[in-house]
Amino acid sequence: MRVVFGECEFDPGERILRRHGSVAPLSPKAFEFLAFLLDRRPEAVAKAELIERLWPATFVTDASLYNLVAEVRAALGDGPRAARYIRTLPRYGYAFRGDARPAPAVKTSRTPPSGPCLVSGPREWLLAEGSNLVGRDRDCDVRIDSATLSRHHARVVVTNGAAAVEDLGSKNGTYVNGQRVDHRVGLRDADQIQVGAVALTYRTEDPLPSTVTRRE
Numbered sequence: 001m002r003v004v005f006g007e008c009e010f011d012p013g014e015r016i017l018r019r020h021g022s023v024a025p026l027s028p029k030a031f032e033f034l035a036f037l038l039d040r041r042p043e044a045v046a047k048a049e050l051i052e053r054l055w056p057a058t059f060v061t062d063a064s065l066y067n068l069v070a071e072v073r074a075a076l077g078d079g080p081r082a083a084r085y086i087r088t089l090p091r092y093g094y095a096f097r098g099d100a101r102p103a104p105a106v107k108t109s110r111t112p113p114s115g116p117c118l119v120s121g122p123r124e125w126l127l128a129e130g131s132n133l134v135g136r137d138r139d140c141d142v143r144i145d146s147a148t149l150s151r152h153h154a155r156v157v158v159t160n161g162a163a164a165v166e167d168l169g170s171k172n173g174t175y176v177n178g179q180r181v182d183h184r185v186g187l188r189d190a191d192q193i194q195v196g197a198v199a200l201t202y203r204t205e206d207p208l209p210s211t212v213t214r215r216e
Helices: 028-041 047-054 062-076
Strands: 004-005 008-011 018-019 086-089 095-096 117-121 123-126 130-135 154-159 160-165 174-176 191-193 198-201
Touching: 008 028, 018 062, 018 095, 028 047, 028 095, 047 095, 062 086, 095 191, 160 174
Parallel strands: none
Antiparallel strands: 004 008, 008 018, 086 095, 117 123, 117 198, 130 154, 154 160, 174 191, 191 198
């Protein structure tokens, strides 16, 4: 769900942070850090939990987290001494502060748009132009609640209506028509994609518009 706070707009679907209407660049780790704090707001999150979330099964020092916080604050126009959004809890962790609220819905026509999508049983996910994350994390565009998927399992990139899929180092792999994906693979209508234990079908048109799962 897109949220707005102050002069900022955070869009997890498009993986974009805007400030004063312009894109504020964030590294993938910094974006995930901000998304996690927004999702848990106003709860404070311990440094140990943040490190495990951002660098699972990897030894990093607190300095890595401090650098990430500094990057996010710079993108938000925030600061450690007069923090408007990222609050530091000494010897504990961080929390998001401020009035973050859902962004106003974008008005659309009554007829859902057609286009490339992924289908699994009765569910569909319409794919947006650009990057579409597939996984079980909350910030994924194609979110699938299955323990066989990694948090960020794969990515489907749509460019001018053409799509390609790539694996993101997932534990259980990504397959297209039975072949394991080890590089970006172009997709054609009716291609069968497997992520973990979940089967998906790629369609170039939206066959069931009334049941599409869309971004908020």
